[in-house]
Amino acid sequence: MRLIGGELKLADVRTNVALSLFTDFHDFSKLAAGERQVATLTTMLDEVVAWSRALAPLRQAA
Numbered sequence: 001m002r003l004i005g006g007e008l009k010l011a012d013v014r015t016n017v018a019l020s021l022f023t024d025f026h027d028f029s030k031l032a033a034g035e036r037q038v039a040t041l042t043t044m045l046d047e048v049v050a051w052s053r054a055l056a057p058l059r060q061a062a
Contacts, residue, residue, distance in 0.1 A: 011051045011054075011055060013047035013048055014047065015043045015044040016044065017033075017037055017040045017044055019031075019033065019037065024037060
């Protein structure tokens, strides 16, 4: 899938998190990830922010 995403010029993040509606959300709507997920979520969001900043000039040019 990464090769296909690359051909489509998609930016991806390496870290991913598997969240469950039953264990990681209150009332199936509010995120309440367990401690086991917090570090991974933080890493993933840091990568998303880094890509967002790196691609900002491309968005402004369009």
